[in-house]
Amino acid sequence: MTRLCIPPELCDYTIDYLHDDPSSLKQCSLTCKSWLPAARYHLFGRVEIHSQYSCDAFYRVLSGAPEIGAIIHQLDISSSILGELMGAKAKARGISPLVMIPPLLLSLLPNVKVLTISALTMKAALHNQWSGGITSVTQLTLHGCFFDSMGQFIDLYHSFPCLETLSLTDTRWKSSKYLHSRDRPVGTTHLRSLSLGKGLAIACLVDWFVEQYACSNLTFLSAYCSSQEDVTALAALITQAAHLEHCEFQWYGFAHDNVIRLPDAFSLVDCTSLKKLYIRCPVMYDQSLPWVTSLLSRAPTQLLERIDLEVRLLGSADAIDWAGITRILSPTMFKSLLSLKLGVILWSSIGTTPRDVESMIRGYLAPLERHGILKMTVL
Known part of the structure; x- marks a missing residue:
């Protein structure tokens, strides 16, 4: 046979x-x-731990077959909010909230590179599990986490000495106290990518990054700003990010006179390696947004290849100086610019049609369209 x-x-x-x-x-x-x-x-390449039950069960698996730990390269840890709401019934079904990670668990995962922590309150007992230093992790994402203090977050950050990518959203702390750089040694930074999303105390956080010179090697930066204070703090960080290649900037701002202006200190001119710039903003009722043209006028002209502008329109389309954008993005200045991708999303209550808005904006941006740069959608 x-x-x-x-x-x-x-x-x-x-x-x-x-x-x-x-x-x-x-x-x-x-x-x-x-x-x-x-x-x-x-x-086992990616493992998700979402409750105390699953955490303990996973630890038992690794204890019996430690060779599996070397295979795992992505670990997602989250606390089950559902477990907290359902109480004893949830615990019986194995969805009890995560409150303790076995001390030896992380030592059994020598090759984890991507770590995501979500909806977790970093109490002292849980936080101490990271204090030994995890050199394999290069990408860390925190979403919906809560710390007793900013210093506790900083301790967690320093637990990953080889970190290259950091993403933060809805991460908060009860106290903003922390040891300043003069009180602790500043380590070598490997950080290449930083994403600062919604729900952050950006000004306080960015001040610490600047103090640590933690962003001197950044090539990717994404930031969501909700105040003038956030933007001003971010300006100091950008002055240290001379190697930036990709920048995403979202500003959902308000002002007493409804005129949103860019702080004088905020500039991308020194980011001479910048190739991609993404700008996202809403236009509220009666608002004017001169900050958009100000930002474009302070963008480097050497290597910039692509600009994406996403506008959520609740107010007037005239809130942005479209003619000014045409003047600033002149092909004689931005010789490397290949694409201006413009997306306009109309809110249902605006009282005008997508066709009318598109026609008006295209009229202002006609010179860019003739050069084959403009790509536009209105929804």
Whole structure:
């Protein structure tokens, strides 16, 4: 009887195709020993811990088969809000909130590179689990986390000495106290990408980054600002980010006179490596946004290839100086500019049609359209 022999490369290719099908991967892992490594890689490549029950169960698995820990490269940790709401009934179903990570758990995960922590209150008992320093993690995301103090967040940050990518949204602390750089040594920074989303005390956080010179090697920056104070603080950070290549700036601002102006200190001119600039803003009733043209006039002209402008329009389309944008983005100045991608989203109560808004804006930006730069959508 002829025995069918499938090349190992074909087996690996087939199992890779099933990367998002846990049920099939489990069957593959039981088929033969040669299929087990590839199946395990996808089954355990990313692990989600969402309750105390799942955390303890995962720890038992690693304790019995520590070789699995070396496969895991992405770890998502979150506390089940549902568990807190449902109480004892939730605990019986294994969705109790996460309150403690076994002390040895992280030592069993030597190759985790991507770590996401969501909806977690970093109490002292939980926070101390990170204090040993995790050199493998290069990408950290915090969403909806709460710290006793900003100093506690800083301690967590310093637990990842090889961190390259940091993303923060809805992360808060009870107290803004922390040790200043003169009180603690400043480590070598590897940070290349920084995303500051909604729900952050941006001014306080950015002041610390500036004090630490933590952003001197940034190539990617995304920031959501909700006040003049946020933008002013961000200006100081940008002066240290001379190697910036990609910048995303969102400003949902308000002013007493409804005129939103860019602080004089805010400029991208020294970011001579900048290639992509994304600007997002809402236009509220009776607002004027001269900050948009001010920002474009302070953008570097050397290498900038793409500008994306997304406008959510509740007020007048005239709130932005479209003619000014045309003058600023003259091809004689921005010789490397390949694309101005403009997206305008109309709120239902605005009282005008997308066609009318598009026609008006295209009239102002006609010179850019003739040069083949403008790409525009109005919804």
